[in-house]
Amino acid sequence: MPATKTNNRPEELTERLSSAASGGGGGDGGLLKALREVKNQIIGNRTKKLWYLKLGAVPTIVSILSSAADSDSAVIVQAAAALGSFACGVDAGVRAVLDGGAMPILVRLLSNCDEKVVDACARSLRMVFQSKLAPKYDILEEKNMHFLLSLLNNENDNVTELAASIITHSCETTAEQEALCDNGVLQRLIALLEGSTNQRDAGLDSLAAIMKSNSDVVSKLVTFNNGRALNSIIELVKDRCPRTRLLACICLIFIGNACTDHLKEFDINTELILVLVELFEEPGRAGDEAPYALANLIAGKEDLHKQAFSVNAVEKLCNFLHKKAIEAKRLQGILLALAELCSKLEICRTKSLSLKVLDIVIGALKHDCTEVRIAACTCLRSISRSLKSLSAGHLLNETAATSLIQLLHNQSTEVQVAALGAVCNVVVDFTTRKSVFLRHGGAKELVQLSRSMDSKLRLNAVRALRNLLFLADKIVKENILQELTISTLASLVCDAEASIQEQAMALIRNLVDGSVDCIDHIFAEDGVIITAVARQLWGATVPVCIQGMYVLSNVAAGNDFHKDAVMHHILLPHDTGSDSSILLRFLQNNDGRLRTAAIWCVINLTYPCNCTASERVTRLRTSGVVSQIKSMVNDPCLDVKHRVRTALEQCTVGGINSA
């Protein structure tokens, strides 16, 4: 029976390396053999890499590399290759290589006179720079830029590819993009597109980094050499190598995002969608990144969503979700692409739901990887824009509720915000399923977040509470208010952020909708809420005032006490001595939505149901409201125009009664 040679076990090999590194036996021949053996064992073998890392092999190899004579090419080549392999695809390996101090040694060896040494070191460094953990190379430093240009202009392909990798990894800011451009890097990278597959890919990858969100650089590339560079990239979309196709697509997406005019004549989007959807099937980076690229390409563009749907993008993404053991990065991309597709079109949501991915998306809310959890929240948020499904009560089940609530107290704000986005939608649920969310403590968590110091969390939490209160029954309202408290609600109305004030007003609007009893909440604790709402209307933004006016309008649809309280607040002149009431101001506002809210309030105050309506009509007449309404019979906003007629009819009847 064959057996593993005992002297090739990682423990023994590491021991042999250590012994050689410290000048012990074995000689160069033994050292070379051991290095080669380690390298061969770890290539493509994650388990072995982790095993050797645990045994401390990396610092030993770095020490061998450091002490090797420049002439000892064979040892250097094997040591560099082994280090490159450790850094390939394993974060712990990258960390060990970086911590071991290998980078400066590898960089120094790039000027070795032996081409094989340069090749090995350049490849090894590329592996490091492909990792997110690699240090950012300061491109703006003059000597670094010179060094980078020297690498880029090197005749050795591995060295130019290394330069491209450094650019891809380190070029992030507009200043860096422009500095590279000014130093002729763009032309050099475009030249790489004519080279080998590796050269092309490295060039495309770096071009994407230089062009990303930078319309100046994009313009330079597009006009470069009479558009030949652009044509080359367009041609590469059809390349036989999947990775090249992906990178060419990404470059064109960045070009299109910078300015749609550049690609107008090519009508390229349909082709990009087709290529990217096909790439979903590819293993490795091309397949991993294609969903992200698709999501980026179609982001916010409904026509492109339709095109992607028509080439079965939704179906393919859903099919992938049904596969077992998808790697985190790919799963995240698939969820984000599906989220984008489902963000606007109901056909995409219906398709996704019919392909039974909802449970998988809900399951991903509990994924080990934070990014996947965020992507799952985003996807659930998009799917739950389906009113058809919300109405059927399909979206808020026990698992979804508990998983989302759990994410609401996650340590990461990003996760919390993503979870709140999904919660906001699923709690709109028109069936009785709001109670599922409450039963698992959802309201408590939302209330907690509505008191957060982080305004993003506060905003989204208040919006979620507002949606939870939409058409909620009396018990749900009371439960939420008990958690929220009157004083917190009053303080949210006066929040420093206008967007939060708006949501808080909308929340109160929903609170006082429905049963007449619910209106009383606004008068609790000495009417602190209605006072805050009315006071806020004097200085708030139009969206806040619209919601605030609907609060008062809903209250005015209550009993006489409620109506009189509203009368008091809306006819009160401002503290500053202005003789115009808030109601008159809003009826005269340029925004039709605010005039609509104000006219509804008048309709409710003059609603012909009891004898006191006529008293209110009289007061409205003396305060100039009725004559203002008369001047609005031809209001440009159709909704206002029709409501003005109703209000005038009621005021006339009320006037006659009061006379």
Add this chain to the structure above:
Amino acid sequence: MPVRVVENWSAASEVSGQDGSSEHGLPPPFTLLSPGKAFAGTQNVSSLQKDEAWRVNVQIQGCDLEHGYLCGTMEALNVPLADTPVMTFWEGEIVDTKNYTFYTGKWEATPEDDVRHWSRFPSFSPLQSQVEIDGGKSLDLSNYPHLFMRWKEQYFVNVGTDCGLTIAGFYYVCFSCSDGSINGFYYDPNSSPFQRLELKSTNEGRSGFSFSSYELQ
């Protein structure tokens, strides 16, 4: 609202009309058609055999004017075959001449069926001649005091599909912007013709109109 299946029907009158402008604009938002608003009324389901009307409640659940979309639920209260009120979810197409014209183009409705039903609404009369030319594509209805829609029930909310009722047809609907009333005619080649739906905005026990709202993310 679900209906019972009855005999076929045929023929109706034609009414004259006039052209509209060729400008395209979306209808403005109407607060009475906003999510949460409720309507109550009846649907006349009379047949040759007997006079019958079911009480109907409607609630608007969503409105997306840009896409000409409206949806909600419809609850039939005194359905003879059902033990409980029967609720259905419907989706509406707003005839804004951008997303949808007066021609249905599906659900077994021919342009003749369309005109025959639309012309039952008096407010359609000024539009009819242009609709007969191009389905109303060139009309600008953004300032028109009535909103025309088609409501198609999609599924039963609280009963199974085996309840003995059908939602195969759809409604031609006309909303009056001035008084907030809704009139409609149910169309299903296999059901009694011109079943009339009449709804009025309800205040659910309040002395005035109350409005709730939600905001999807």
